[in-house]
Amino acid sequence: MSAPEPAATPKSGGRAAAWERSVAAARGYLAREGTLSGVPRVHVEHVVHEGQEHAVKLGVWLSNARSRRASLPADRVAVLDELGVI
Known part of the structure; x- marks a missing residue:
């Protein structure tokens, strides 16, 4: 009988981590471009979160x-308001 395989750890860290990464991406874009109103739907922003690039x-x-x-x-609506997301 072989040893059981270790449980896989989720790559994303869950929904809370995904929210944090997305907010960090929005803040980075906002700092660079000055607005979030014209972000194309296909735009991909690269961020480093917890030591990994996403x-x-x-x-x-x-x-x-x-x-x-x-x-x-x-609390999430407040973050969107802070970012100026209409």
Whole structure:
């Protein structure tokens, strides 16, 4: 009988980590470009989170955040407001 394989650790770190990466990508883009209003849906922003580089689909995330804003928790809506996401 062989030894059991170790459980795989999730690459993304979960939804909270994905949110943090996306917010970091939005902040980076905002700092560089001055606005988030013209981000193309296909734009990918590269960020380093917890020592690893990640490609964040920033355009898709912004589109989803705008459309789901009404159902997001208040703390996340506050972050979107801080970033100027309409």
